Every structure is written in structure tokens, then in C-alpha cells.
Amino acid sequence: MKHAFVFPGQGAQFTGMGKSHYEGNAFAKKLFEQANELLGFRISDVMFEGSEEDLRQTNITQPAIFLHSVIAFRSIDGARPDMVAGHSLGEFSALVANGTLSFEDGLRLVSLRAGAMQKACDVQPSTMAAVLGLADEQVEAVCAQVQQESGEVVVPANYNCPGQLVISGSIQGVELACAALKAAGAKRALVLPVGGAFHSPLMAPARTELAKAIENTYFNTPSCPVYQNVAAKGIINKEEIKQNLIDQLTGAVRWTQCVQAMVTDGASRFTECGPGKVLQGLIGKIHKEATAESVG
Structure with a gap:
């Protein structure tokens, strides 16, 4: 029996996140204050008191979820993962959990990644949409057809669980794909309130910036495999881990x-x-026999 530790991505944030750790744990409080200093602003104040709108800003959301996730992991006595994985941004939390990245380097990379993604969103307005009730192959085929016929960008971005896939691309590309997916029998094809087309070719400008930062960051040998989004298999080779982190910006999250x-x-x-x-x-929808729990 192997124990996997997994870490969430953007969308899991809420006002008050991490506050109980800050107030009840001296080690957690130290990490929060360290993060405030590294980032150059008090992210803890935004996490504890900020509005939903504040927390939805990419440059806040990503470091906030990373910080909460690492602190939650480190609050577990004797946590020894046999394997780790993270959903999108969560992959950086996973790499701190298995010792590949230090907390400080993980936070720096996450903050830089968030800023680079926000800049890419500002360059070209773009969006994402959740698609429910179709097989992955059907969604892939519709996206490919829409791209071919319209010249717009739209690709599968998040394979969340069977029958739930998120697509990503230009606003027109996503709208055209949603109409075609509904016609193909999707239960829902709903545009999401996100800042841009994450995990699509439109994130290419952010990829260059992140690649440079990753190459200048020290990666340790991991204590256990990380199951990375773009590869969907356990990786322990440091160079592969780096490349997969870079590829993830423009590639799909194969959760x-x-x-x-x-x-x-x-x-x-x-x-x-x-x-x-x-x-x-x-996880319960992907593998019903698995035991899944959460530590917040």
C-alpha cells in the first residue's frame, strides 16, 4: 500500500485560507512571515482578510495556494510520501514536499510564474471553459476541428476526471468550441471566470521567462517520484522534472x-x-476504490 500526497491548483482559494495555521502553529507563522518578506508584501493579510476578487488575481492566487499547501503538508506529523503530484500550480507544492525544491525557491518560482502568466493574459484576451458529459476523445476531436476551420486557438487543457475536461484558447475559439460541443451532446460547456487561456499555446510568452528562472534554480534529487501533469508518470530525473515544469505552461494537465x-x-x-x-x-471519480482524504 503506497501513500500519495497531492496538491491543488488555482481555484481552491478562499478568504481566511491558512489563518488557523498562522494562529495555532509557530512554525507555520514563521513560514507565512518568511513568505511576506520574500514576496515584498503581506500575502498573509490578503489570504486572511481579502475579498474573493482580491484572491482571484493570479499574482495572489498562485503563491497563496502554494503557501497554504506547503504549510498543510508540513503540519502532518511524520509525513513520508511514496509519491507526489500536483494539479497545475500544485506541482510546485509537490516538488517542495518531495524535497526537489526548497520552500524559498518554490515560492520564488511560483510568484514569477504567476506574474509571467498574467502578462501573457494581458497580451491576448483569452479564456477557458468546462465541458461535462463527453468522452475526452470527443472533446479533442471538436477542438481540433474548430482550430482547423476557424484558425482560432482552442485546446484541451485540464483532464480533471472522466467526463470533465476544461478547454482553453482565444475567446472566439472557446466560444465556437462550446457551441460545437453542446451540439455534440455535452451536458454543459460553460465559459469560466478565469484571467486567460492557461495550459494552451497562448501561454508561450510566459514559458520563456519561467524556463530561464527554472534553469537558474537549484533542484535536489527527489525523495520519491513526482507524477507530472504533462508526462502522467512518475519522474525522478531532475532534468526531466525541469523540462516538464516548463512544458506544463503550454501543455495539458493530465490529472x-x-x-x-x-x-x-x-x-x-x-x-x-x-x-x-x-x-x-x-480522485473518487477517477478510482472509486482509492481512499482519499484532505488536510487543509
């Missing part, structure tokens, strides 16, 4: 496939560390 690979490799218990219980719910 369904990551969980399936972890189960195939012996995972029977999953612990989600961080705000919310999104991954716990998805």
Missing part, C-alpha cells in the same frame, strides 16, 4: 492519467494538502 498511473504503481491512499477538497473529489 486523470496521473491518478491512474499512481494507482497502477501501487497508490491506494491519497492525501490532499491545501485549501479545499477538489482533488479528493476528482
Whole structure:
């Protein structure tokens, strides 16, 4: 029986996140204050008191979820993962949990990634949409057809669980794809309130900036495999880990496939560390026999 630790991505944030850790744990308080100093502003104040709108800003959301997730993991006595994975941004939290990245370097990379993604969003207005009730292959085929016929960008971005896929691209591309997906029988094809087309070719400007930062960051040998979004298999090679982090910006989050690979490799218990219980719910839909819990 192997124990997998998993870490959430953007969308899990809420006002008050991490406050109980700050107030009840001296070590957590120290990490929060360290993060405030590293980032150059009091992110803890925004996490504890900020509005939903404040927390939805990419440059706040990503470091806030990373910080909460790492603190939640480190609050577990004797946590020794056999494998780790993270959904999008959560991959950086996972790499701190298995010792590949230091907390400080992880936070710096997450903050830079968030800023670079925000800049890419500002360059070209773009969006994402959730698609429910169609097989992955059907969604892939519709996106490919819309791209071919319209010249607009639209691609599968997040394979969250069977029957739930998020697409990403230009505003017109996503709107055209939503109409075509509904016609193909999707239960829902709903544009999401996000800042831009994450995990699509439109994130290419951010990729260059992140690649340079990753190349200048020290990566340790991991204590256990990380099941990375773009590869959907366990990776322990540092150079592969770096390349997959870079590729993730413009590539799909293959979460369904990551969980399936972890189960195939012996995972029977999953612990989600961080705000919310999104991954716990998805794991239950991907593999019903798995035991999934969350630590917030």
C-alpha cells in the first residue's frame, strides 16, 4: 500500500485560507512571515482578510495556494510520501514536499510564474471553459476541428476526471468550441471566470521567462517520484522534472492519467494538502476504490 500526497491548483482559494495555521502553529507563522518578506508584501493579510476578487488575481492566487499547501503538508506529523503530484500550480507544492525544491525557491518560482502568466493574459484576451458529459476523445476531436476551420486557438487543457475536461484558447475559439460541443451532446460547456487561456499555446510568452528562472534554480534529487501533469508518470530525473515544469505552461494537465498511473504503481491512499477538497473529489471519480482524504 503506497501513500500519495497531492496538491491543488488555482481555484481552491478562499478568504481566511491558512489563518488557523498562522494562529495555532509557530512554525507555520514563521513560514507565512518568511513568505511576506520574500514576496515584498503581506500575502498573509490578503489570504486572511481579502475579498474573493482580491484572491482571484493570479499574482495572489498562485503563491497563496502554494503557501497554504506547503504549510498543510508540513503540519502532518511524520509525513513520508511514496509519491507526489500536483494539479497545475500544485506541482510546485509537490516538488517542495518531495524535497526537489526548497520552500524559498518554490515560492520564488511560483510568484514569477504567476506574474509571467498574467502578462501573457494581458497580451491576448483569452479564456477557458468546462465541458461535462463527453468522452475526452470527443472533446479533442471538436477542438481540433474548430482550430482547423476557424484558425482560432482552442485546446484541451485540464483532464480533471472522466467526463470533465476544461478547454482553453482565444475567446472566439472557446466560444465556437462550446457551441460545437453542446451540439455534440455535452451536458454543459460553460465559459469560466478565469484571467486567460492557461495550459494552451497562448501561454508561450510566459514559458520563456519561467524556463530561464527554472534553469537558474537549484533542484535536489527527489525523495520519491513526482507524477507530472504533462508526462502522467512518475519522474525522478531532475532534468526531466525541469523540462516538464516548463512544458506544463503550454501543455495539458493530465490529472486523470496521473491518478491512474499512481494507482497502477501501487497508490491506494491519497492525501490532499491545501485549501479545499477538489482533488479528493476528482480522485473518487477517477478510482472509486482509492481512499482519499484532505488536510487543509
